[in-house]
């Protein structure tokens with residue numbers, strides 16, 4: 001297996017969505033190819049870092065303000081609809 | 086009118102029951118749906134627009150549109166899937182306005198080979214994120230993901246940050262499953278390549294570079 005072929009399967013490999021046969025081939029490639037091993041590990045780490053450090057949490061006070069605004073708009077749109085009928 | 090809210094224990098009311106109640110005009114049920122998903126919608130909108138003001142508008146407009154078009158929601162997919170699809174379209178629209186570029190889309194840059202072939206193959210330090218403070222790390226992660234094109238970063242966020250399946254992501258974005266897969270691989274590799282600058286092992290020792 002070539003590195004480019006390994007790379008093509010990387011996403012499915014990391015997601016564990018791969019047949020046993022293909023997994024054995026990929027593992028064998030990883031065994032002797034240091035570069036793909038590093039790419040695989042650091043890609044895994046990239047995913048973990050983004051998953052574990054969620055960016056853009058909604059602050060609670062802003063959340064409440066948005067919620068209020070949304071519900072007001074929904075209420076208005078409903079009464080608006082009724083009055084036009 | 087009888088509402089399902091009273092019958093169900095708090096928090097366990099199914100999404101479908103809430104949607105059905107909201108369709109019949111139960112505003113409380115819709116309010117519960119907003120509370121369930123507002124954080125996710127905000128996060129997705131921020132990642133697409135890079136602009137907090139726009140993200141706030143997207144949250145409001147997406148929920149309002151969902152409410153106004155609830156009749157059209159067939160229940161073939163999950164409400165959340167449908168909602169995110171609305172939010173993504175709103176977010177892309179704002180991004181187009183902000184950039185004054187009507188061509189901004191999920192298809193941008195898909196033809197480029199950037200990052201498809203790894204150039205950076207030095208190993209990273211163990212737990213490299215621990216070398217940075219929380220806010221510094223947050224800045225690095227934001228800056229890095231913002232450098233990706235909208236299609237790539239949106240697929241990455243839905244799939245790897247929000248934990249959606251490939252099929253759900255495809256439905257949310259109106260893309261095919263193979264298109265989601267190829268964007269995901271490219272997004273992951275591009276992020277990896279760009280993060281290496283910060284996370285590479287510093288102790289080369291044996292003469293790395």
Ligand SMILES: [Zn+2]
Pocket residue numbers: 002003004006029033034035036037
């Ligand atoms: Zn290799």
